[in-house]
Amino acid sequence: xxxxxxxxxxxxxxxxxxxxxxxxxxxxxxxxxPAVDHLSxxxxxxxxxxxxxxxGCGKTTAMRMVNRTVEITEGDVxxxxxxxxxxxxAQLRRExxxxxxxxxxxxxxxxxxxxxxxxxxxxxxxxxxxARSAELLELIGLDPELGDRYxxxxxxxxxxxxxxxxxxxxxxxxxxxxxPFGAIDPINRERLQNEFLRLQAEIxxxxxxxxxxxxxxxxxxxxxxxxxxxxxxxxxATPAELLMAPANEFVEDFVGADRALKRLALMRVADINxxxxxxAHVGQATAEVRAKLEAPDVEVPFPLLVDGxxxxxxxxxxxxxxxxxxxxxxxxxxGPVLELDDxxxxxxxxxxxxxxxxxxxxxxxxRIVGVLxxxxxxxxxxxxxAKTDEHPAVERPHD
Amino acid sequence: MTxxxxxxxxxxxxxxxxxxxxxxxxxxxxxxxHLFCFDWAKDNIDRYGTPTVQHLEIVVxxxxxxxxxxxxxxxxxHRRRSxxxxxxxxxxxxxxxxxxxxxxxxxxxxxxxxxxxxxxxAAYTLQIIxxxxxLGLANVPDAVKDAARGMGLTERQILWRVELPxxxxxxxxxxxxxxxxxxxxxxxxxxxxxxxxxxxxxxSGNLTFPTSIIIAAAIVMAxxxxxxxxxxxxxxxxxxxxxxxxx
Numbered sequence: 144x145x146x147x148x149x150x151x152x153x154x155x156x157x158x159x160x161x162x163x164x165x166x167x168x169x170x171x172x173x174x175x176x177p178a179v180d181h182l183s184x185x186x187x188x189x190x191x192x193x194x195x196x197x198x199g200c201g202k203t204t205a206m207r208m209v210n211r212t213v214e215i216t217e218g219d220v221x222x223x224x225x226x227x228x229x230x231x232x233a234q235l236r237r238e239x240x241x242x243x244x245x246x247x248x249x250x251x252x253x254x255x256x257x258x259x260x261x262x263x264x265x266x267x268x269x270x271x272x273x274a275r276s277a278e279l280l281e282l283i284g285l286d287p288e289l290g291d292r293y294x295x296x297x298x299x300x301x302x303x304x305x306x307x308x309x310x311x312x313x314x315x316x317x318x319x320x321x322x323p324f325g326a327i328d329p330i331n332r333e334r335l336q337n338e339f340l341r342l343q344a345e346i347x348x349x350x351x352x353x354x355x356x357x358x359x360x361x362x363x364x365x366x367x368x369x370x371x372x373x374x375x376x377x378x379x380a381t382p383a384e385l386l387m388a389p390a391n392e393f394v395e396d397f398v399g400a401d402r403a404l405k406r407l408a409l410m411r412v413a414d415i416n417x418x419x420x421x422x423a424h425v426g427q428a429t430a431e432v433r434a435k436l437e438a439p440d441v442e443v444p445f446p447l448l449v450d451g452x453x454x455x456x457x458x459x460x461x462x463x464x465x466x467x468x469x470x471x472x473x474x475x476x477x478g479p480v481l482e483l484d485d486x487x488x489x490x491x492x493x494x495x496x497x498x499x500x501x502x503x504x505x506x507x508x509x510r511i512v513g514v515l516x517x518x519x520x521x522x523x524x525x526x527x528x529a530k531t532d533e534h535p536a537v538e539r540p541h542d
Numbered sequence: 543m544t545x546x547x548x549x550x551x552x553x554x555x556x557x558x559x560x561x562x563x564x565x566x567x568x569x570x571x572x573x574x575x576h577l578f579c580f581d582w583a584k585d586n587i588d589r590y591g592t593p594t595v596q597h598l599e600i601v602v603x604x605x606x607x608x609x610x611x612x613x614x615x616x617x618x619x620h621r622r623r624s625x626x627x628x629x630x631x632x633x634x635x636x637x638x639x640x641x642x643x644x645x646x647x648x649x650x651x652x653x654x655x656x657x658x659x660x661x662x663x664a665a666y667t668l669q670i671i672x673x674x675x676x677l678g679l680a681n682v683p684d685a686v687k688d689a690a691r692g693m694g695l696t697e698r699q700i701l702w703r704v705e706l707p708x709x710x711x712x713x714x715x716x717x718x719x720x721x722x723x724x725x726x727x728x729x730x731x732x733x734x735x736x737x738x739x740x741x742x743x744x745x746s747g748n749l750t751f752p753t754s755i756i757i758a759a760a761i762v763m764a765x766x767x768x769x770x771x772x773x774x775x776x777x778x779x780x781x782x783x784x785x786x787x788x789x
Contacts, residue, residue, distance in 0.1 A: 212692055236694035247689025251707045251783045261693050293783040309693075319692070 678709025
């Protein structure tokens with residue numbers, strides 16, 4: 144997984160720092176149990192760390208320790224090498240992007256002024272603020288003409304995008320996002336999540352992301368900290384590790400019974416061993432093709448007709464093979480064609496939807512690389528090896 | 543309100559008015575069924591100049607002083623929540639004192655004249671301005687304050703750049719009520735010799751000669767309307783975000 148460290152060179156305009164919790168504890172006066180109990184974890188620069196857990200588990204409290212909107216009782220939080228406890232809270236917060244579920248745009252300021260709130264505090268001049276605001280509006284996919292509008296004139300989804308832009312305005316070292324898409328309808332939430340992941344691929348901020356939704360956590364996180372009541376972290380791992388090897392019953396329950404299926408959302412077709420396709424060319428002798436089918440390591444019972452560039456044309460049926468040579472028009476349609484980049488969950492959905500067992504997988508030039516079958520996927524899900532196997536190529540779906 | 547003592551006091555204040563009336567003949571006196579005497583109004587319109595200016599001065603000074611005090615109290619109570627109930631009670635008690643009684647209670651301390659009038663009128667504005675300022679500040683959404691704090695605004699910046707601008711509609715609403723009621727109550731300061739349009743309204747003779755009461759009342763109403771309109775305009779100009787059409 145590409146981490147944030149090299150991204151700093153690639154994107155000189157964007158900065159990010161690691162965040163390290165060092166035994167950070169929050170006790171509220173009068174409460175018998177701490178809200179956050181000796182939390183220690185490190186978020187590498189440029190990664191998204193999701194704090195997930197049931198309500199009351201202290202995830203928001205833990206997040207708020209970073210910008211000192213919650214004061215730390217004991218322990219410390221370090222941004223880069225410096226302790227947040229030694230910083231003036233207001234100064235510190237200007238270096239940390241802050242996005243909350245209710246957005247909290249200033250109703251009396253225009254969009255440009257909202258985005259320019261932190262730059263204004265930092266003393267940027269008007270022209271620079273206006274330019275930065277326009278740049279960010281473009282980055283989040285909003286018409287720069289919206290800059291002169293007031294928040295009330297924007298839709299909920301647009302307002303949330305502006306909330307993200309406002310948090311990014313002064314190029315923060317860290318972003319705190321507290322259920323940022325929680326109040327958005329499911330369709331727009333999906334869109335905003337995808338947009339943010341695309342944005343993050345460019346800007347590579349260190350993000351602390353709070354949610355109670357495990358699916359969102361798996362989708363958004365480079366790493367996930369599963370928390371439970373009393374502010375304890377039960378497991379801190381990559382999404383794949385979390386799904387493959389839950390540390391205990393609590394995590395297993397929280398991740399859900401369908402965690403095997405959830406894993407498919409983390410994989411791409413390229414991550415699994417495909418079957419080799421028995422290939423046939425137009426005009427080839429059918430006897431030759433039949434011989435291929437009988438080879439011991441061939442698992443696909445039908446030959447795949449390809450053109451001169453090895454691009455799939457269709458499946459040959461038993462009837463096609465009764466002729467002497469392979470016909471130009473195959474009997475069976477091609478059906479779904481998958482790409483190596485496809486997310487495994489979507490690939491499975493494709494197969495099921497077309498009521499087919501097999502689908503050819505092609506590369507970027509649409510040349511055949513293998514065949515994916517429902518059987519491969521179910522074997523993968525059932526294999527004990529699947530639960531321990533580390534997939535280095537596993538990467539978050541970005542679309 | 544119309545006890546002999548009060549009328550006597552009013553008689554002193556509006557002295558020249560009554561003197562002139564008792565010495566001259568009133569054009570409409572014969573027809574006492576006339577509600578409004580145009581001839582008299584035409585000849586005497588100049589008498590209202592000075593009382594109108596006095597009235598304006600008293601109102602403006604009272605409201606400005608009342609606003610400064612109430613606003614300061616509201617900011618204090620906003621910072622220290624525990625002060626809110628006692629301050630609300632204190633300003634509320636002031637508001638319940640009958641105005642004439644309030645004037646005369648202060649006479650031994652501050653004597654006849656404008657100072658006493660302004661103290662009383664300012665005291666009356668405290669309740670409504672204080673309460674509306676507190677209300678306006680309380681109506682600012684928590685999420686907006688949370689976002690402001692999280693972005694690194696100091697508490698002072700949150701107050702002046704976020705909370706107070708958003709509280710303008712409620713604050714101005716309080717000011718409008720305060721101004722209109724002050725303009726009305728200021729007609730009573732004539733009884734402590736502080737002038738104003740009350741001089742043209744209250745007096746033994748006036749009760750059977752309504753023309754002057756009507757003119758003075760019309761000026762009072764016009765003044766109230768004008769102030770209200772000005773404040774409404776100020777509010778609209780300072781809160782353009784409230785006029786946008788939602789998405």
